[in-house]
Amino acid sequence: QVQLVESGGGSVQAGGSLRLSCAASEHTYSNPCIAWFRQAPGKEREGVAAIYTGDGSTYYADSVKGRFTISQDNAKTTVYLQMNNLKPEDTAMYYCAAEGLCPASGTWYAGTFGRWGQGTQVTVSS
Numbered sequence: 001q002v003q004l005v006e007s008g009g010g011s012v013q014a015g016g017s018l019r020l021s022c023a024a025s026e027h028t029y030s031n032p033c034i035a036w037f038r039q040a041p042g043k044e045r046e047g048v049a050a051i052y053t054g055d056g057s058t059y060y061a062d063s064v065k066g067r068f069t070i071s072q073d074n075a076k077t078t079v080y081l082q083m084n085n086l087k088p089e090d091t092a093m094y095y096c097a098a099e100g101l102c103p104a105s106g107t108w109y110a111g112t113f114g115r116w117g118q119g120t121q122v123t124v125s126s
Contacts, residue, residue: 004096009120020081022096033102034079038092047108059103086124093119
């Protein structure tokens with residue numbers, strides 16, 4: 001039932017940084033997995049990062065490990081995605097998702113997430 005609103009997208013040069021925010025309408029204790037997905041033109045949606053809010057466990061796609069960091073505020077109403085050393089291939093619409101399963105197995109299941117934000121565009125120029 002949580003409502004999500006993303007913000008923080010924009011245009012940056014390769015090597016730059018952005019921080020995305022996902023504001024939730026309520027705390028996420030009952031919906032403990034919050035994830036970021038992205039979708040580039042002509043490509044399927046892919047998982048980027050996720051956090052299990054119950055204990056703070058985090059998960060990352062191989063393509064962003066070491067560059068992106070997902071975190072949550074103390075009230076557990078906002079999830080952040082700090083994106084450093086951005087690359088042109090990171091260009092996509094980024095979506096926050098909730099009410100799904102964290103990819104503990106290493107597999108991302110977008111279909112398990114029942115609530116999605118409207119998306120925020122990230123564009124990285126070379």
